[in-house]
Amino acid sequence: MIRLAGIDRTFVVGDEKVRALREVNLQIAPGEYLSIMGPSGSGKSTLLNVIGLLDRPDAGTYELDGGNVTALSDDELARARREKMGFVFQFFHLVPRLTAEQNIELPMVLAGIDPAERRQRLDRLLAEYGLEARARHRPDQLSGGQCQRVAIARAMAMGPSVILADEPTGNLDRHTGQEVMAVLERVHHGGGTVLLVTHDPEIGSRAHRRVRMVDGAVVADERS
Amino acid sequence: MRFGDLLEFAWRVLRGYPTRTLLILLAMGIGVAAVVAVTSLGEGARLYVVNQFGSLGTNLVIVLPGRSETSGAMPGVLVGKTPRDLTLEDALALMRSHAVRRIAPLVVGAADVHVGARIRETPVLGSTADLMDIRHMEVALGRFLPQADPRQILPVCVIGAKVATELFGARAALGEWLRIGDRRFRIVGIMAKQGESMGFNTDEIVIVPLAAAQALFNTEALFRVLVEAKSREQIAYARDDVEEIIRLRHEGERDVTVITQDAVLATFDRILRALTLAVGGIAAISLAVAGILIMNVMLIAVTQRRREIGLLKALGATAAQIRMAFLTEAVLLAIGGAGLGLAVGELARNLAVQLYPAIPFQSPWWALIAAPATAVITSVLFTLAPARRAARLDPVQALSRR
Numbered sequence: 311m312i313r314l315a316g317i318d319r320t321f322v323v324g325d326e327k328v329r330a331l332r333e334v335n336l337q338i339a340p341g342e343y344l345s346i347m348g349p350s351g352s353g354k355s356t357l358l359n360v361i362g363l364l365d366r367p368d369a370g371t372y373e374l375d376g377g378n379v380t381a382l383s384d385d386e387l388a389r390a391r392r393e394k395m396g397f398v399f400q401f402f403h404l405v406p407r408l409t410a411e412q413n414i415e416l417p418m419v420l421a422g423i424d425p426a427e428r429r430q431r432l433d434r435l436l437a438e439y440g441l442e443a444r445a446r447h448r449p450d451q452l453s454g455g456q457c458q459r460v461a462i463a464r465a466m467a468m469g470p471s472v473i474l475a476d477e478p479t480g481n482l483d484r485h486t487g488q489e490v491m492a493v494l495e496r497v498h499h500g501g502g503t504v505l506l507v508t509h510d511p512e513i514g515s516r517a518h519r520r521v522r523m524v525d526g527a528v529v530a531d532e533r534s
Numbered sequence: 535m536r537f538g539d540l541l542e543f544a545w546r547v548l549r550g551y552p553t554r555t556l557l558i559l560l561a562m563g564i565g566v567a568a569v570v571a572v573t574s575l576g577e578g579a580r581l582y583v584v585n586q587f588g589s590l591g592t593n594l595v596i597v598l599p600g601r602s603e604t605s606g607a608m609p610g611v612l613v614g615k616t617p618r619d620l621t622l623e624d625a626l627a628l629m630r631s632h633a634v635r636r637i638a639p640l641v642v643g644a645a646d647v648h649v650g651a652r653i654r655e656t657p658v659l660g661s662t663a664d665l666m667d668i669r670h671m672e673v674a675l676g677r678f679l680p681q682a683d684p685r686q687i688l689p690v691c692v693i694g695a696k697v698a699t700e701l702f703g704a705r706a707a708l709g710e711w712l713r714i715g716d717r718r719f720r721i722v723g724i725m726a727k728q729g730e731s732m733g734f735n736t737d738e739i740v741i742v743p744l745a746a747a748q749a750l751f752n753t754e755a756l757f758r759v760l761v762e763a764k765s766r767e768q769i770a771y772a773r774d775d776v777e778e779i780i781r782l783r784h785e786g787e788r789d790v791t792v793i794t795q796d797a798v799l800a801t802f803d804r805i806l807r808a809l810t811l812a813v814g815g816i817a818a819i820s821l822a823v824a825g826i827l828i829m830n831v832m833l834i835a836v837t838q839r840r841r842e843i844g845l846l847k848a849l850g851a852t853a854a855q856i857r858m859a860f861l862t863e864a865v866l867l868a869i870g871g872a873g874l875g876l877a878v879g880e881l882a883r884n885l886a887v888q889l890y891p892a893i894p895f896q897s898p899w900w901a902l903i904a905a906p907a908t909a910v911i912t913s914v915l916f917t918l919a920p921a922r923r924a925a926r927l928d929p930v931q932a933l934s935r936r
Contacts, residue, residue, distance in 0.1 A: 364848055364929045385852045392850020403845045403933065407550030417849045419539045468850070 312338040312361060312472070312503075317370035319356055319526075330356040331367065332526040338505070340471065343498040345506040345517035353526035354507045355476055361505060362474045363391045375471065392421055396465030398494070400477035402457040404449040404464075410456075411436065411445040414464045421468060431467065439463040439493065455486035462493055472503045479513055491516060535855050544862040554835075555867065558828055562871020562909050563878060565821035569905040570879025570897050572817040575886070576810025578895035583806060585894070587799045589728075591668050593635075594795040595772050597628075597759040597780070601789050618789050619755035622684060622744065624780055631775035633768040634761055638665035639684065641747040642757040647740055648713040649701040656697055657739045658714060660747020668762045671736060676708050676723035679743055687745040691719035695727045696737040714740065715750050769794050814901055818908055824871070825912035828864060832920035836860075836927075843924050844932025853925035860921035861914060868913035872906035879905075 319331040330353040338344060338361075346354045359365035360372065363379060372380050379390060397403075404413045414435055418428045436442045439459045449457055458478060465473055475494060479487030491513060498504045508514045522530035535543075548555045599620035625639040641660035646653050665671065666678040678692055691712065698707040698721075710721050719742060728736045748754060763772035773792050780790045836843070843856060879897065886895045 359930050362848070364933075385854070388847065388850050388852040391848065395848075395850075397848045399933065403841060403848075405842055405845070407546055412546075416846075419543070420535055420846065420849055420851045420855060422536050422539075425536075425538075464849075 311340060311373070311375055312336070313371075313373040314361070315371050315373075317357075317360060317367045317372065319353075319360060319365065319367050330526050331360065334370070334526075334528055336521070336528065336531075338472075338503060340503055341498070341501055342519055343495070343504045343506075343517045344519040344521060345508060345514040346521045346523060347508060347511065347514040348523035350509065352523040354523050356526075357523065358474050358476055358505060358507045361472070362395050362397060363387045392417060392468060394471045396462075396468070396470035396473045398458070398461050398465050398473065398475040398478045400480040402449070402454075402461045402481070404457055404460060406449050409446050409448055410441055410452060410460045413449070413460055414441075414467055417464060417467045435463045435467060453486070454482045455489055458482065458486075458490045459493060462490070462497070466497065466502075470502075472505060473497055474505045474507075476507045477509070478506070479508070479510065487513065535851075535858070540858060540862050541866070543859055544866050547859075547863055548866060551835075554831055558824070558831060558867045559871045559874055561824035561827045562821070562868055562913070563874035565818070565824045566872045566875020566905045566909050567878040567882065568817040568820050568875075569814055569901055569908075570876060571882040571886075573810050573814040573901035574879070574883045574895045574897040576806065576813050577898045577901075578886070578893045580803065580806035580810060581894040581896070582892070583802050584799060587795060587802070589670060590795060591670055591760065591762065593763040593766055593769055593772075594668070595761040595763055595769060595776060596793050596795070597625075597761060597776055598791040598793070599755065599758070599789070601791055618784055618787065620759065620780075620790060621754055621756065622748075624783055625756060625759045626684070627779050627783060628759065628761060628776055630779060631772060633763050633772035633775055635764045636664040636668060636762050638662055638668045638760045639744055640665075640757045640760065641744060641751060641753065641755075643747065643751040645714050645750060647697070647701065649710070652701055654697065654700055656694075658747060658750065659739050659741045660744045660750075661741060662744055665741070665760070668760050672726035672728065673723045674726040676721070678723055679741065680722075682743070684744045686743070687749055688743045689717065689719050689746070690722045690743065692723040692725060692741040693721055694725050694735070694737040694739050696735075697740060698724050712740075714742070717746065717750060719746070769796060810898065810901075814904075818905070821905070821908050821912055824909070825916040828867065828913045829916035829920060832860060832864065832917050833923070836920050836924045839924075840927060840932045843927050844929045847927070847929035848933065856925040857921040860924055861917055864913040864917035864921075865910060868910040869906070871913075872909040875909070876902070876906065 314334055314336040317331050317334040318329070321328045321330055334357060346357060348354050356365065360367050367380065371378060374390070374394065382390065405416070408416070411432060415428055415432055418431065436445050439462060441456070441459060441463060444452060444456055452460065473494065478490055478494065482490060494504055494506070495516070506514070506517055514520060519531070519533045521528055597620065622639055625637055628634055628637050638661050643658050644655055645658045646655050661679070662684045663679045663681045666673070673692065674695065679690065680688065682688060693707065701707065701712065702710065707721050707724060711718050712721060725736050761772060761776060763769045773794055776792050777788060781788050846856060883895050883897065
């Protein structure tokens with residue numbers, strides 16, 4: 311359960327102050343499939359970063375699973391990200407020197423999970439995302455779609471409560487983008503909360519709940 | 535993060551950037567090798583001097599005529615005024631001390647040595663039979679000076695190996711006669727080749743009985759008296775006895791200088807140790823330079839790996855974990871570099887031993903510990919700042935740039 315109330319976020323760019331988020335109020339129930347759309351600079355990525363605990367709001371409260379996370383320390387935030395958040399990025403952000411398998415393993419390594427347990431989860435993830443044949447390939451030997459599948463598997467490794475995808479298809483061709491969306495939607499069907507930031511209306515309209523942002527404020531919130 | 539995973543992560547980074555890794559290993563290696571090589575030079579010199587002193591004799595107390603005041607003279611090179619001669623009677627009186635095992639009075643001069651038409655100027659040493667044992671000399675052929683009353687002039691001599699070849703060529707020298715000044719001596723022994731030891735090359739001298747030398751150089755005065763104490767513990771007593779006996783014989787004047795081999799040895803030992811430490815310290819500067827290189831490379835790495843650091847943070851890495859990842863990398867590099875440096879240093883030492891077998895090159899134990907330890911400590915210290923910078927990166931900014 312995500313509950314945002316009166317969230318404000320201001321950046322200072324040169325002499326100018328840019329209000330990226332203005333008084334955002336948003337509630338997201340577990341298992342929702344939500345897209346955040348809007349023109350570039352509308353604050354959709356900032357909203358995603360705040361929800362993903364990568365960024366702190368300047369004002370307002372953020373409750374995650376019943377606890378207030380606005381007051382957490384940096385280390386507590388890191389731990390919360392590790393346990394509850396799974397990120398998928400436009401540019402995949404795979405570590406180039408590590409194999410697909412090692413990239414997926416990374417969150418579990420950081421969490422200090424026992425190697426035997428890691429291996430089990432890894433095998434399950436590789437099978438689930440159809441990456442068994444590519445497990446020992448490095449990112450430069452993988453196609454864009456495969457890279458994004460690796461990234462999604464990595465995001466799912468710690469069994470997060472929320473998957474946050476920032477333009478996950480932005481760097482892929484149409485066909486591969488559809489494939490990746492299908493993978494993300496499978497996560498949603500499995501009961502996961504999926505938050506999607508995109509400026510592509512076709513991708514955004516696939517979500518069951520669509521939030522529109524303009525100039526840092528939520529202007530529309532429709533469900534189907 | 536588990537320790538094994540931390541190591542593996544750092545190891546993969548090192549393998550991922552081989553040029554960078556090799557460069558740092560090289561810098562660290564050169565630093566450590568320099569420390570090892572330079573200190574082994576210093577230590578080799580120290581051991582060489584110590585051995586030289588050791589070959590001079592054991593438990594040695596040396597009596598010089600004249601009192602040297604403690605002025606700024608170099609230790610070991612003590613030159614005193616001679617108000618009163620040191621005589622054979624003084625030397626023989628020293629045997630009254632219970633701490634003294636044996637003595638050898640010395641008279642030294644240079645003279646022309648004739649064999650037939652051949653003439654060679656050589657140092658001539660006048661002494662007694664005990665000199666051989668006190669100075670650990672060895673005779674290759676024949677025997678040393680005979681045990682006899684030191685006041686008696688015997689026409690015998692012992693010659694150095696080089697003197698023998700120069701005067702006699704391939705002919706056998708033993709039993710032949712040679713002439714020094716207007717006196718003739720029969721060669722009763724030829725010294726074994728020992729080379730130089732503390733300024734005296736025993737290969738190039740002629741040794742005659744003390745009284746003969748005194749007559750040759752027309753002097754009663756002894757050059758010095760070598761005294762061997764009964765044991766190491768007795769050296770101090772022997773020294774005190776010697777001073778007291780001479781004082782009594784010289785109407786209460788303390789007009790001789792008594793030096794113990796121990797004291798001279800200890801002085802040289804201290805000087806050369808300090809020297810080794812100093813040159814080792816200078817070589818260690820190259821380690822500091824390597825540390826600065828590491829810092830530079832790590833700062834570049836933080837910039838290059840911004841996205842990766844941002845990603846790690848997004849995946850839930852704490853600031854401490856990021857710092858540890860960088861520090862582990864630095865420690866691995868330092869250990870690798872130190873290992874390389876120790877190997878190269880050892881190689882250089884072996885080479886030096888091959889080239890100069892006389893000098894016992896060997897790294898002092900403290901250098902073998904201090905050099906790698908300095909390498910690890912400097913690389914950790916110089917990585918602290920880059921690691922902190924990495925840990926403080928804002929994940930959103932780090933991830934947003936391509």
